[in-house]
Amino acid sequence: MNRLRDETSPYLLQHADNPVDWHPWGEEAFRIAREQDKPVLLSVGYSACHWCHVMAHESFEDNATAEIMNALFVNVKVDREERPDVDDIYMGAVQAIAGQGGWPMTVFLLPDGRPFYGGTYYPKERRLGMPSFTQLMGAVHDAYRNQRDNLEQQADNLHEALKRDVLAIGRDDDSGLTADMLDEAAKSLTAGMDRENGGFGTQPKFPNPISLEFLLRHHSRTNDEEALNLVTFTLRRMASGGIYDQIGGGFARYSVDAHWLVPHFEKMLYDNAQLSRLYLHAWQITKDSAFKSVAEDIYDYILLEMTSPKGGFYSATDADSDGEEGKFFVWTIDEVAEALIPIGDQLPRALEIAIEAFGMTPQGNFEGSNILHLPRPLGETAEVLGLTDDELISAIGLIKRQLYKVRAERVPPGLDDKILTSWNGMMLASLAEAARVLKRDDYLAAAQLCGRFLLDQMLDNSGRLHRTHKEGRSKLNAYLEDYANMIDALLELYMSTFDDAWFARARQLADVALSRFRSDDGGFYDTSDDHEDLIVRPRNMQDNVTPSGNAMMAKQLLRLAAYTGEDRYYEAAQEVLRKLSDAMRQYPQAFAESLNAADMRIQGIAEVAIIGDPDDALMADIVDSLRQPYRPNVVVAHARDDVYEHESIPLLNARKRIDGMTTVYVCRNFACRLPVKTATETEALLAQW
Numbered sequence: 001m002n003r004l005r006d007e008t009s010p011y012l013l014q015h016a017d018n019p020v021d022w023h024p025w026g027e028e029a030f031r032i033a034r035e036q037d038k039p040v041l042l043s044v045g046y047s048a049c050h051w052c053h054v055m056a057h058e059s060f061e062d063n064a065t066a067e068i069m070n071a072l073f074v075n076v077k078v079d080r081e082e083r084p085d086v087d088d089i090y091m092g093a094v095q096a097i098a099g100q101g102g103w104p105m106t107v108f109l110l111p112d113g114r115p116f117y118g119g120t121y122y123p124k125e126r127r128l129g130m131p132s133f134t135q136l137m138g139a140v141h142d143a144y145r146n147q148r149d150n151l152e153q154q155a156d157n158l159h160e161a162l163k164r165d166v167l168a169i170g171r172d173d174d175s176g177l178t179a180d181m182l183d184e185a186a187k188s189l190t191a192g193m194d195r196e197n198g199g200f201g202t203q204p205k206f207p208n209p210i211s212l213e214f215l216l217r218h219h220s221r222t223n224d225e226e227a228l229n230l231v232t233f234t235l236r237r238m239a240s241g242g243i244y245d246q247i248g249g250g251f252a253r254y255s256v257d258a259h260w261l262v263p264h265f266e267k268m269l270y271d272n273a274q275l276s277r278l279y280l281h282a283w284q285i286t287k288d289s290a291f292k293s294v295a296e297d298i299y300d301y302i303l304l305e306m307t308s309p310k311g312g313f314y315s316a317t318d319a320d321s322d323g324e325e326g327k328f329f330v331w332t333i334d335e336v337a338e339a340l341i342p343i344g345d346q347l348p349r350a351l352e353i354a355i356e357a358f359g360m361t362p363q364g365n366f367e368g369s370n371i372l373h374l375p376r377p378l379g380e381t382a383e384v385l386g387l388t389d390d391e392l393i394s395a396i397g398l399i400k401r402q403l404y405k406v407r408a409e410r411v412p413p414g415l416d417d418k419i420l421t422s423w424n425g426m427m428l429a430s431l432a433e434a435a436r437v438l439k440r441d442d443y444l445a446a447a448q449l450c451g452r453f454l455l456d457q458m459l460d461n462s463g464r465l466h467r468t469h470k471e472g473r474s475k476l477n478a479y480l481e482d483y484a485n486m487i488d489a490l491l492e493l494y495m496s497t498f499d500d501a502w503f504a505r506a507r508q509l510a511d512v513a514l515s516r517f518r519s520d521d522g523g524f525y526d527t528s529d530d531h532e533d534l535i536v537r538p539r540n541m542q543d544n545v546t547p548s549g550n551a552m553m554a555k556q557l558l559r560l561a562a563y564t565g566e567d568r569y570y571e572a573a574q575e576v577l578r579k580l581s582d583a584m585r586q587y588p589q590a591f592a593e594s595l596n597a598a599d600m601r602i603q604g605i606a607e608v609a610i611i612g613d614p615d616d617a618l619m620a621d622i623v624d625s626l627r628q629p630y631r632p633n634v635v636v637a638h639a640r641d642d643v644y645e646h647e648s649i650p651l652l653n654a655r656k657r658i659d660g661m662t663t664v665y666v667c668r669n670f671a672c673r674l675p676v677k678t679a680t681e682t683e684a685l686l687a688q689w
Contacts, residue, residue, distance in 0.1 A: 214588070318416055340403075
């Protein structure tokens with residue numbers, strides 16, 4: 001085994017027995033490169049990446065290729081999910097070189113870490129205009145030995161490009177943070193949506209939950225029905241497609257086609273965290289039970305298949321199983337027929353219903369098998385089958401349970417069982433919100449278990465977070481996104497339990513972020529001030545498949561400002577948003593989470609303080625009135641008894657029950673309306689926002 005044998009990342013451990021002399025990222029690799037005067041070959045990927053597996057099988061497991069790699073380079077393997085800083089820096093270089101990026105990422109570095117050439121997947125044999133991996137390595141080695149001056153100049157140019165910062169072009173005042181900016185961004189987003197299939201663009205098709213969430217906020221603020229209809233149309237089409245696991249719940253990473261049918265079969269925690277919350281919010285707005293059903297299926301999938309015994313959430317499952325992409329998920333008609341035999345007495349037409357409901361054909365839609373999907377609305381399928389809607393729904397439920405049971409006996413996709421703080425924060429925030437919205441005690445218990453796990457295992461004695469955990473080991477300095485998403489999760493836990501301890505921890509983490517990540521010129525770096533030295537200190541303001549750390553932190557700071565009245569939280573959020581106001585207007589899809597934060601800042605936050613006995617029926621009605629509708633810009637605090645001065649939540653200061661009854665204070669910037677005592681009065685005050 002090579003030097004990866006002691007790592008905890010499942011992706012790195014997949015390469016621990018390669019003949020390549022891999023190093024993990026670290027100073028030792030670069031010291032050896034300097035001493036031996038060799039370039040560094042940096043390979044970046046992740047465990048659920050299909051093409052990463054292809055390149056590994058073709059090249060990294062091949063003795064002849066490994067011999068060349070070991071002779072000419074110092075080879076470094078990085079899990080992009082553990083080290084988003086390294087991935088972000090060198091992906092920027094690859095995009096500058098090739099005009100596009102992706103994984104596996106292959107980058108060649110000088111011994112001081114500066115990149116001079118790179119790309120993504122390289123085949124073992126030359127094809128489709130791409131050089132073979134060995135040809136590329138030979139050319140790079142020759143240039144390193146014989147054209148060093150040119151490589152140094154290329155490295156200098158790339159290094160300078162990587163230092164450029166989007167904040168340098170931003171505004172220094174709040175003039176760009178207007179409702180007009182939000183409206184223009186929404187108009188641009190809706191104009192770019194696919195009216196035939198939903199979503200954005202053509203193919204491959206990614207869900208883009210951050211942009212869809214902004215459009216829900218836009219609808220909430222303006223009552224724009226077109227925006228809502230485009231979002232709900234997209235959500236229905238996605239949930240009907242093969243990108244959604246019709247049997248087990250949960251969404252795959254993306255579909256390779258324009259109509260959501262054929263997925264890249266890997267499932268990522270961050271996708272399902274964001275999409276579960278999006279479907280939950282769509283249900284709150286529309287009360288369409290189909291959205292609630294999808295959200296609950298995602299939560300149930302996560303709790304059943306992606307949760308560790310101690311409560312943390314695993315990262316991903318692979319696209320491949322038993323050596324084939326998608327094999328775990330697809331069915332032939334004969335396989336379904338055999339699987340459904342045990343329920344034949346209960347449901348004699350089970351096979352006929354399955355074929356019609358899931359659009360199955362003898363020839364299949366994926367390499368001779370069927371990716372199950374819903375080719376038409378269930379009402380139309382019920383009519384074809386001569387069933388009522390309720391009869392069809394009941395039958396499909398029985399069929400799904402039986403197919404799930406049979407599928408569980410197949411060789412499962414590989415599981416990436418590392419636990420990442422930021423992704424866990426996303427999932428925990430969604431689950432905690434769902435627990436109160438859907439009144440699910442099981443979700444709340446799971447959310448609290450995860451919250452305790454993260455605080456016990458990811459927080460060190462100094463109050464600093466770790467990035468990753470596996471098999472009892474927590475390690476790596478956490479990033480801005482880890483802090484931001486963890487704060488979000490803790491605030492959601494507080495609003496679902498009104499346990500002050502969750503809120504106190506959220507404030508502590510926010511204070512660490514302000515101290516360790518904040519930049520002198522506004523905004524935050526992605527790495528802390530005591531992080532290891534890299535060729536640049538990354539500060540990526542754009543969303544990727546997950547929200548940018550800066551945008552997510554801005555949202556949480558605005559919420560904390562609403563709870564505490566502290567200007568330092570508000571001003572730090574303002575610094576991020578004012579710098580990005582022009583970018584949000586021009587490139588809304590790249591800055592959608594910043595738009596969500598800007599919506600919160602521009603519209604303002606309703607601050608609600610409740611004083612009363614949680615067992616009081618009137619209080620239960622009030623809490624329901626706050627939780628059931630979609631209210632993205634409301635924070636709620638609670639105390640059982642009258643408060644003179646609250647230890648951690650100043651919004652509760654000087655709040656008391658009137659006439660001994662549950663009393664509600666609705667405030668803005670700590671200026672409150674006259675207190676009220678009923679749900680109807682509370683809703684009336686919030687309607688004025």
